[in-house]
Amino acid sequence: MFSLTIKHYFRTALSSKINKNLLSAHSWDCLRGDESNSFAIPRDRMLWEKKALEHPLLTVNAKHLAMLIMRAGYTEVYSFGVGAAGLELLLKREIPSLQIHCFDYAKVSVDILKSLFVEAKEIAQFDILKDDFYPVKENALYLLYRVDTEFSDDEWRGIFRKLFHAQVSNVIFFPERMLTVKDIARESLKKLLFYFRNDFSFAGYYRTEKRFRELWGGLYEVADVRELGLSKCFHLKIIG
Numbered sequence: 001m002f003s004l005t006i007k008h009y010f011r012t013a014l015s016s017k018i019n020k021n022l023l024s025a026h027s028w029d030c031l032r033g034d035e036s037n038s039f040a041i042p043r044d045r046m047l048w049e050k051k052a053l054e055h056p057l058l059t060v061n062a063k064h065l066a067m068l069i070m071r072a073g074y075t076e077v078y079s080f081g082v083g084a085a086g087l088e089l090l091l092k093r094e095i096p097s098l099q100i101h102c103f104d105y106a107k108v109s110v111d112i113l114k115s116l117f118v119e120a121k122e123i124a125q126f127d128i129l130k131d132d133f134y135p136v137k138e139n140a141l142y143l144l145y146r147v148d149t150e151f152s153d154d155e156w157r158g159i160f161r162k163l164f165h166a167q168v169s170n171v172i173f174f175p176e177r178m179l180t181v182k183d184i185a186r187e188s189l190k191k192l193l194f195y196f197r198n199d200f201s202f203a204g205y206y207r208t209e210k211r212f213r214e215l216w217g218g219l220y221e222v223a224d225v226r227e228l229g230l231s232k233c234f235h236l237k238i239i240g
Contacts, residue, residue, distance in 0.1 A: 004179060005205050006206050007187065009191055010203035017030055021201060021202050022203040023204055025106045032083070032106060033112075041084045041108075043112065051086065052084075053090070061233075062087055062094060068233070069098065079100065079101065079102055080128050081104060081105070081145070082104050085113050092119050105127040129159065133162050142171045144174065148204075148205070149205055153205075153207075156215040160219050164220070169238045170235075172233065172235055176231060179207050218239070220236040
């Protein structure tokens with residue numbers, strides 16, 4: 001198992017509108033607010049629910065997380081970078097008594113979700129990189145679902161240090177995917193296309209499992225890890 005981080009590129013027709021960079025609140029405001037693309041949040045509650053319920057990967061991951069949450073006895077979840085909050089909706093359906101706090105740094109996402117996800121305990125703007133985490137009760141969980149691509153290695157180390165200093169005991173870190181040799185070849189080609197075409201945008205970072213584990217090393221230990229498709233779900237506990 002080798003340690004590596006590479007840049008990731010994504011093709012979207014809205015690339016020029018977001019300045020070929022997906023890593024900003026402005027970019028996600030554009031994507032979430034433009035209903036012509038797959039990242040958009042439907043304004044209609046029924047369509048929003050339908051989009052989450054018909055997403056096969058989301059439903060599988062939600063069921064796995066719900067089982068983990070119930071098994072561990074968590075009664076509250078603080079989820080960061082929720083985007084369209086499809087996962088959080090499905091978690092609430094799986095565990096109706098679960099108190100869910102939703103946070104995202106994109107204002108458009110937050111404003112739309114406030115009118116849709118009325119079951120959520122809280123929906124607010126929060127910048128994982130800039131804002132301070134706060135300690136929660138022992139039966140509460142911090143959820144970082146598929147936000148791994150958004151930050152560099154140094155930024156992630158800083159985020160885990162903030163979590164540690166805030167004495168956040170329980171964290172679920174669920175990356176988008178584990179970097180493979182095929183990904184390295186594919187992203188090398190996409191990097192060339194990024195420089196020569198206008199429909200590719202910089203979309204963050206992919207990492208190997210060893211690199212992920214280095215990001216929280218010395219601060220958190222892996223209490224449990226489960227392989228799910230192309231990714232793994234890490235249940236982290238604070239050290240000390």
